[in-house]
Amino acid sequence: MESLLQKSLFSIIEQSPASIMVLEKFHVDYCHFSKKTLAEICQIQQIPTFALIKALEEILKAPTQQTNEHELNALSLSELIAFILQNYHAYLKNQLPAILSQLEKITKKHDGNFPFLLDVYFFFELWKDEITAHLIYEESKLFPAIIALEKNAYKAEQESVNTAAYDQILHILEKEHEHSDDLIEKIKTLTNNFTAPPQSCKTLQLNFALLKQLYQNLQEHLYIENNVLLPKAKKLMLHMPNYN
DSSP states (O other): OHHHHTSBHHHHHHHOTTHHHHHHHTTOOTTTSTTSBHHHHHHHHTOOHHHHHHHHHHHHTSOOOOOOHHHHHHSOHHHHHHHHIIIIIHHHHHHHHHHHHHHHHHHHHHTTTOTHHHHHHHHHHHHHHHHHHHHHHIIIIIHHHHHHHHHHHTSSSOOOOOHHHHHHHHHHHHHHHHHHHHHHHHHHHHTTTTOOOTTSOHHHHHHHHHHHHHHHHHHHHHHHIIIIIHHHHHHHHHTSTTOO
């Protein structure tokens, strides 16, 4: 705890951009106080030190998810879906509204110097709405269908299932993945691979770091669904009695 208190705010955020969300919760003015230590900020803003440290430590100590495709392939479909929900869906639900709020603030403040921020904000808001709807579709349609398919496959007497409906669900998912990837790639291009202009403020730089982290998480997310989840589900469908 003591070592974290002596760290500058900027070094903490640089270590884990996700810590911005904790600072927002505690109303820390990280834009103006980025060079000050956490102890100094807690004193200046009268922030409860223990609560802030505890929240930050949870973020900083969170293990980086190392995806091993071989290990993921060994999971059942139900286990794989649980893994995706925990490591990717939960992350997106937490980060998307927070990043959009931050982008809105920096766009209003800096669009005069950096006009491209208006396009970044526009495409991010569009992408956020689409990916949110996509998550709802997966959780309400795709994942329950795959889990039901898996349960049926291991029954002694398999029930007849509408494999055409499953094919349609998987096809829709693949198309949505392609479109979602197109939008985030557009943002990547607009931001020069999420590189903040050298003369930009610390807040803008930190938010671009968050965007990059989000992009990396999404690429891993899509890879697992496209190359592990969907192929496993299709393979299971091939063994269904009425598949043609």
